Amino acid sequence: MHQKNISRGSSYLSTATGKKRSRSSRSVKGKGIAIQGSHLRDSVENQEVKTTFIEDYEKFEEDVGEREDIMSEGKSSSPSPPVIPPSKKKKTSVVWECFPEDMIITIGDVRFVVCKFCNKRLKLQKIHSTTYLCPHMGQCVERKKAMGKQSSSKGQMLLNFQPIEENCPGLLTPPIVRSNAKYNHDMIREALAHMILIDELPFSFDEHISFNYFCSILQPLYERIGRKQVKSDCDRVVQAEAKQLKKFFKELRKISVTTDLWKSDAQNIEYMVITAHWVDQEWTLNKRIINFVHVPPPRNGETIAQALYNCFEDWGIQNKVFTITVDNASMNDKCIKSLKKDFKMDRSLVSGGNLFHIRCTAHIINLLVQDGINEIKDIIDKVRDNVKYVRASEVRQRDFASIAKICRIKERKLVLDCPTRWNSTYNMLNVALIFREVWPRYGAKDGNYLQYLPNEIEWKKLARVCDFLRVFNNDKEFDPVVASMVRSMIVKFDKYWGEVNLLMAVAIVMDPRYKLEFIKFVYPVLYGEYDAEIELDNLRHTLEELYHEYVELLSTDNPSLAPISQMESSTSYDSDIVLQWQAHRKKSQAKAVEKSELTMYLESDVFEFETSEGAKTKKFNVLHWWSVNQTKFPILSRMAAEILAVSISTVASENAFSAGGRVIDSYRASLAPKTVSMLMCGGDWIRAKHRVKKSIQI
Known part of the structure; x- marks a missing residue:
């Protein structure tokens, strides 16, 4: 007592x-x-x-x-x-x-x-x-x-x-x-399934002694569930969320898709992630992983196309795919060509399929810079060998850090790059330049290091390259080192830019701050005066074609959105010829004064956000602007929403690979591909349901 x-x-x-x-x-x-x-x-x-x-x-x-x-x-x-x-x-x-x-x-x-x-x-x-x-x-x-x-x-x-x-x-x-306490075991099981999916926990988490002890203190009536029951509960939760998502997809008109491939080191098999992007009725941009599927070998364009089409059929969106964003692998080109044939047969492609294939801009930039830095590959290899040599031994790292401390350099750690990623190489070079004074002093202390030591001219070249990469400058005047890089990058730029510039130009026009005025200013810089007019005419033609397609599609669903010129006159002709002439005259006048929403939008002034009240306190939200003006532009606003929902990179899909590495670790390498798909998709859906945002690590 x-x-x-x-x-x-x-x-x-x-x-x-x-x-x-x-x-x-x-x-x-x-x-x-x-x-x-x-x-x-x-x-x-x-x-x-x-x-x-x-x-x-x-x-x-x-x-x-x-x-x-x-x-x-x-x-x-x-x-x-x-x-x-x-x-x-x-x-x-x-x-x-x-x-x-x-x-x-x-x-x-x-x-x-x-x-x-x-x-x-x-x-x-x-x-x-x-x-x-x-x-x-x-x-x-x-x-x-x-x-x-x-x-x-x-x-x-x-x-x-x-x-x-x-x-x-x-x-x-x-x-x-x-005495009348109520304990709902079903709700506890559902909540535990949500926790497993959100935090990417193993199914056996419920069997941990410490977790059960905590729950028993929190609620004496708590009953241990078991990993088999937890897995079954997670599957039921995911199935319920998938049912709701399918119901929501039925109300959408167009959905944009990104996809990419990833190989699991723990399982040594390859997965394909498919992510859907759309703007909902509340003008909010959404994305969901709709499939994380194992693609068996041999993996070629036809196999990937079939896996994508099967996914679209399962979700009932085979006639709603607006664009597909992929990387620059050759098998993806074959995949898109195969899908284009299927979608053209269904007549579901917009603008004749000109906007269907979107190349990942992040991959394009990576290829551009990789071709550029190959011009100084020998110097970069030297720096990489420097970093590897120092990081190979704890004693070397300690000696290097002590010299950096004497030089009053706050940075203490060297960075080793991933050679296939230009931003990783840039970080390695930038950090190495910070220790520029340390390298020769360390070389004087360690005699074996002298074979890796860059000379002063090479350090100066690296400094100029880092300055160029930092701002990604497009100036025409470069020193010889940077000029050789730019020539290599222009070749790659010209190869891919022609396939992605059209969609980006259409998206810029849909931004009320720029419209066609910005395109008219930029095109002469990119193409020259003569080619700029040709590209500008092509852009205008694409905009008109897109708008008329949306007029037909939306007016079919809602006849009130159709323009007067496309609506049949409700006036019944009287036998009196005078009344017939008056009705014809009114209809002709309506056609003369009628302007399309696209014409009115382009003729209006650009939106000066910098001088508006909210410019100092928040960033411009283009979707919010269209939501406010949807009554003025009912057709053009829906067209803008579906264009602005297109993802120009596969980063959203690649982000799932980080979670995949945590879900399929060395302790759970025996998970079946179906279970992996359930965990990856369900985790993404439940996090979105509870508005849980995880940090993006690329």
């Missing part, structure tokens, strides 16, 4: 004659409480709690002594005036049930309230606010026990959670002892 003594003062009170007065105390005996669960049983024995209400203060000791003498002798006396004058307004806060007014005490000029359950003293604020008292009510163990006694009718009590008090916002949800 544990006894708890609460002392209210550091010494005994003295009477007016100098005699010490013993502290008054009282004993509180509680009822035995049995907390029952499936595998946990605990009991709280009868205990005696000694408490005191008398504080160590000398100013009122004589008055306190007189009160106790009167009470002990049983004599009646007139009550002393209250410390706080009674308020005319009735106190309605629930805190006064825990801190009654008759237990308010005063020490000097400070007044305190005392909890009637645990006798804890809290300072009373002058403004008579009660919000700060609420947290104690939620944490007071004695109060929970008292509430349990009141709610128990059979003498046996169970832990449960009560809702938050509405008139006491700071009151936490306290677990109390009740």
Whole structure:
């Protein structure tokens, strides 16, 4: 039995004659409480709690002594005036049930309230606010026990959670002892499945002893679920989310897709991830992983195309695919050609399929820079060998760091690049340049290192290259080192730019800050004056073609969106020739003054966001602008939403590979591809449902 003594003062009170007065105390005996669960049983024995209400203060000791003498002798006396004058307004806060007014005490000029359950003293604020008292009510163990006694009718009590008090916002949800407690095991299983999917945990997480101990303390009725049941629950949750997503896809008109391939090191098999992108009715950009499928060998264009088409059929979006974004692998070109044939037969391609194939711009930039830095490959190899040499030994790293400290360089760690990624190589070169003063000093200390040491001219070349890569400058005047890089990059740029510039130009026109004005300014720089006019005419033709296709498609679904020129006149011709002529004249005038939404949009001025009210506080949201102006441009706004939803890189799909590496680790290499797909897709959907954002690591 544990006894708890609460002392209210550091010494005994003295009477007016100098005699010490013993502290008054009282004993509180509680009822035995049995907390029952499936595998946990605990009991709280009868205990005696000694408490005191008398504080160590000398100013009122004589008055306190007189009160106790009167009470002990049983004599009646007139009550002393209250410390706080009674308020005319009735106190309605629930805190006064825990801190009654008759237990308010005063020490000097400070007044305190005392909890009637645990006798804890809290300072009373002058403004008579009660919000700060609420947290104690939620944490007071004695109060929970008292509430349990009141709610128990059979003498046996169970832990449960009560809702938050509405008139006491700071009151936490306290677990109390009740006889009518409810435990929903199905909801617990569903919540655990969500946790497994969101945090990428193994199915056996539920079998951990520490987790079960925590849950049993949190809820005595908790029952261990088991990994087989957890896997089954996760599958049911994913199936339910897939059903809702399919229902949502039925309401969409067009969906853009990105895809990429990834090989699992743990399983040594290759997966293909397919991600869908769209703008919903609330003008919010969304993306979901709709498949993470194993592609068996041999992997060629036809195999990938068949896997993509099967996925589209399973989701019922085979006639809704707007664009497909892939990397620059040759088998992807064959895949897109095969899919184009199938979609052209269904007549579901927009603009004749000119916008269907989107090359990943991130891969294009990587190829451009890789071709450029190949011009200084020998110098980069030297730097890479430097970094490898120092990082190969802990002693070398310590010596290198000590020299850097002497040179007052804050950077302490060298970076080794991934040769296939230009940004990784740039980071390695940039960090190596920071240690430019350290390298020769380290070479003087380590004789074996001199064979890797770059000379001063090579360091200067690297500095110029890093400056170029930092800003990715397009100036025409370069020094000889950078000029050779630019020539190699222009060759690769011309190879791929012609296939991606059209969609990017259309997307720029859909931005009200730029429209065609920006294209007219940039095209002469990219193509020259003569070719710029040809490219500009091609862009105008594509815009007109796209707009008319959207007019036909949307007017079929909603005839009210069709322009007047496409609507049949509802006026019935009268036999009178004059009435017929008047109706014909009105129709001709309507055709003459009618302008398409695209024409009105392009003829209007560009949106000056820099001078608007929100420019200083937030970034421009082009989707929000179209949502505000959708009543003015009902057809063009839907066209803009589907164009702006197109992803020009496969980064969204590649991001799933980082999660795939965590899901398929060395301990779970035996997972079936179907289970991996369930975990990857379900984790993405549940995180989106709970609005959980994970950091993107590329």
